[in-house]
Every structure is written in structure tokens, then in C-alpha cells.
Amino acid sequence: MRSEKIVPITDTVTSTNVRTQPADCEKHGPFEQKVTVILNRELKGGCPECLRAEAAEREANAQAAAAYEQRLSLTRKLGDALIPLRFQGSTLDNFRVEHGEQSHALKFCRHYVAEFDRMYETGRCMVLIGKPGTGKTHLGAAIANALLHTTPRTAVYRTVGAVLQAIKATFDRKSERSESDILSSLVNPDLLVLDEIGVSKENPSDFELTTLFAIINGRYEQRRPTVVITNLSAGQLPAAMGERCVDRLREGGLIVVPFNWESQRGKEGF
Structure with missing residues (x-):
């Protein structure tokens, strides 16, 4: 049997040396330059x-x-x-307070924003309810603006009328959006501010009730909070949006904020 010659392998130990030497920078002048020597380089x-x-x-x-x-x-x-131009500058700070009821409403809205993470966990909803021209839309938009500008949260503002028109527009075969697209844009945001519930004095159509239920129920199932704004009384709300919608809004403890003072339209801050 032929024997093979075993050649030993010798480890080469390299050393690293660090020193400093004078150098000159064209911009900053003389400095101590660090020089590292590795493998004679x-x-x-x-x-x-x-x-x-x-x-x-x-x-x-x-x-x-x-x-x-x-x-x-x-x-x-x-x-x-899609906050309307008139309300893009609406904030909690520029809501005009002249009496205790307005202060009470503002306090609830501030609390809702400050505790929104907790509201979101339970899907707790709020209703701003009362007379026209009392600042409900201002505060609803202000809540959305606060979340949009100061948190990572998403929020959208829509009126019922605009939602119904957008969905009806999808019935046109040339429409680039589907009804599902519209509903998703309302269900998916962290907060939906839904204004002008029951604005029509007539009884809501089946189409309106079905659409409102699709939105409210979709958000209810995803446990996402909704702020509803209406000029109706609490007793009129079930007829305007359907008892099933109101029942879902109540889940988790509905916050009802009354606006019972006279119209403030034309005054600064509304």
C-alpha cells in the first residue's frame, strides 16, 4: 500500500497595528490621522x-x-x-364655548380623542345629537382632524347623502368603482364620522336603510368606532337609520352628547 506524505499546515498569525500620524485636511487643516496596518497594508x-x-x-x-x-x-x-373645506380647519381648540352645555360637549369630544385607543379596542361609538347649527359637525370634523394630524389613525367624514349618491353612481356600467369599494372605504378606517343622519323629513327608503346597515354592521363586526351626527331626537333615531343600526351603535356603551342650545351659525367657531 502506497503511503501518502502528510504535509503539515502552518497557521499564519497576522497582527494588526494602529498608530496615529500628522495629516492635513484641505478644509479643516491639521489633524491626527489614524492609521491601521493589516497584513502590511x-x-x-x-x-x-x-x-x-x-x-x-x-x-x-x-x-x-x-x-x-x-x-x-x-x-x-x-x-x-374627504373632510369638507369649511371644516378642514375645525379643531377642538377653536370650538367656541359660551356656556356650560357647550363646555360639556367639548369635554366629551376631547375625552374621545384622548382615549381613542381604548375606544378603538371596544368599538365604542358616539352620537352628537340635537338642534341644527349648534356645532355638531364642527366637533365631529375636529375629532377626525385630531386623529389625522396627531396620531397614526385613519379617519373619514361622510354625509349620508354623499354616500348614497356614490353608491348609486356605481350602478352605471362605466363606473370605475363598485359598491363594494365604497362600502370598504367606509368600513376600513379607524374612525368614521357619519353626518346628516335623518336629514330628510321623509321616511328613509329601503335603499337608505340597507346601506346604513351595511356600513354600521360592517364596522360593528370589525369592532371599529363610529361617530354619528344627527339633528333628530334620540327617539327619532331608530326610525331614521333602523333599530338594528342603533342596537349595534349601543354595543360597548354608546356615548350620547346632546346639543340642545340655539343655533350658533354666523358666530366665530361654528
């Missing part, structure tokens, strides 16, 4: 001031990019929210 460090400036520039660029993405995201959120 010198790796020379740069000017500390230049390195700090480059790091600061990278950080500034990263922050600018993040800010741009945040603005872009907010623009998308605001565009999807």
Missing part, C-alpha cells in the same frame, strides 16, 4: 471634522426623507378623509 482614516460633517449630512437627509414620507402619508390620509 495601511488603512488611513479621514479627517474627524469631515467625518462628523458627513454623518450629520446623512442624518439630515434621513430626517428630511422621513419628514417627506410623513407629509405624503398625511396628504393621503387627508385626501381619503
Whole structure:
């Protein structure tokens, strides 16, 4: 049997040396340059001031990019929210308070925003109910604006009339949107502010009741909160939107905020 010669393998130990030496930067002048020697190869460090400036520039660029993405995201959120131009500037802070009832309503709306994460967990809804021109839409839009501008949450504002028109438009074969698309845009946001419930003095049609139930029930099943705004009384609400809708709004403890004072239209803050 032929024997093979075994050649031993010798490990080569390499050493790394670090030293400093005088150097000169065209921009910042003399500095102590760090030199690292690996396998007899010198790796020379740069000017500390230049390195700090480059790091600061990278950080500034990263922050600018993040800010741009945040603005872009907010623009998308605001565009999807479809808050009317008149109420895009409505905030909780610029709601005009002249008496205790208004202060009471504002307090409830502030609390709803401050505790929205908890409201969202249970799908707790709110009804702003009472006389026309008392600031209900202002506060409803203000709740949506607060969530859109200060939290990652999504919120949309719609009137019942606009929803019904949008769905009817999908019946046209040339429509680019389907009824399912419309309903999804109302069910999926974290908060829906649904205004002008029962605005018509006539009894609601089967189409209106069916649509309202699809929206409220869809959000109920996903446990997403809804803020409903109406000029009707509490006793008139079941007839306007259906007992089943009202029953689902009650789940988790419905918050009812009354607006029983006289119209404030024409006054600043409404």
C-alpha cells in the first residue's frame, strides 16, 4: 500500500497595528490621522471634522426623507378623509364655548380623542345629537382632524347623502368603482364620522336603510368606532337609520352628547 506524505499546515498569525500620524485636511487643516496596518497594508482614516460633517449630512437627509414620507402619508390620509373645506380647519381648540352645555360637549369630544385607543379596542361609538347649527359637525370634523394630524389613525367624514349618491353612481356600467369599494372605504378606517343622519323629513327608503346597515354592521363586526351626527331626537333615531343600526351603535356603551342650545351659525367657531 502506497503511503501518502502528510504535509503539515502552518497557521499564519497576522497582527494588526494602529498608530496615529500628522495629516492635513484641505478644509479643516491639521489633524491626527489614524492609521491601521493589516497584513502590511495601511488603512488611513479621514479627517474627524469631515467625518462628523458627513454623518450629520446623512442624518439630515434621513430626517428630511422621513419628514417627506410623513407629509405624503398625511396628504393621503387627508385626501381619503374627504373632510369638507369649511371644516378642514375645525379643531377642538377653536370650538367656541359660551356656556356650560357647550363646555360639556367639548369635554366629551376631547375625552374621545384622548382615549381613542381604548375606544378603538371596544368599538365604542358616539352620537352628537340635537338642534341644527349648534356645532355638531364642527366637533365631529375636529375629532377626525385630531386623529389625522396627531396620531397614526385613519379617519373619514361622510354625509349620508354623499354616500348614497356614490353608491348609486356605481350602478352605471362605466363606473370605475363598485359598491363594494365604497362600502370598504367606509368600513376600513379607524374612525368614521357619519353626518346628516335623518336629514330628510321623509321616511328613509329601503335603499337608505340597507346601506346604513351595511356600513354600521360592517364596522360593528370589525369592532371599529363610529361617530354619528344627527339633528333628530334620540327617539327619532331608530326610525331614521333602523333599530338594528342603533342596537349595534349601543354595543360597548354608546356615548350620547346632546346639543340642545340655539343655533350658533354666523358666530366665530361654528
